Amino acid sequence: MTGGAGVPFAAPLSAVDRVEVLHRDDGAALELRAEKSIDPGDPYMPGHFPGFPIYPGAFVPETVLQALAVAGGALDGRVPRIVALRELRLLAPLLAGDTLTCTATVTRRDEPGVLGVAARVRRGDGRPAARAELEVRFVDDGAHAR
């Protein structure tokens, strides 16, 4: 995809091509797998870096967020927002032409409406590229008071 993002909220690019729910239990736990091909034609990629495209490390949490948004189905009335990034580890570069696979485990946190997400990203050759641990809250569309 070379146009905008595939999600109905502001996003730098379409950060997932496919999302699969591996496991969903009624209690809350969710396991996801998402894939994203690193396309040098994607928005923002020409700037990172000129002539040497690498998927920005900051886009890893974006992939996790969009995987969660897609797996959550319709977003009527609410939008996912990263409220905490406990840790992002960047282990190996994600180069143009490669396809990343992100597996994520989602659990409910004590705070109502907050989900904890632990994600691992691998390159096409199976090598670990990143790990991320973050918290996401689904914010009501009407919550924006300024």
Next chain:
Amino acid sequence: MLTHADIARLLPHGHPLVLVDRVAALEPGESIAGLKAVSTSELCYAHMTPGLPPERWAYPTSLQIESFAQCAAILWFETARIREVLDDQALIALAVRRCRFHAAAYPGDVMRHEARIDTIVHDHLFVRGETFVEDRCIASVGQMVAAIGSRRTLRDAGGTAQTTSESEASHG
């Protein structure tokens, strides 16, 4: 203090991913205050359709992190220039930790990233800071870690980036 022309020269990033507009204050070796104006004309809003509610226009956290990290990079490049430690400097981001996002920035807002160097250990740069909109702190960054080197040595070490990164765990 630093114009957009200075920033474009310092950062290896290119359009449209240069996410710092101006540097308001900079003390090499210590701290930086970098400004980034959020506009509806940015690519992250290109797919937005009329009728989407205001919350959907929150500036993406991913780009906000990238913008903060670029301020940290500018701080390092200016620090290195003053200290004359490297003539071909580069940074590779290794880790980001303990970030909280209290509120979002929206089109029309100007984000002010205030980043400080915590320490430099074994060619690893540790930075932390906050992001403000006007006087309101919208985010705190507990720790960003980057490997410091010359562009040549970091390129050569690209194949062993994981080893470098794993060794960082003992410091982090």
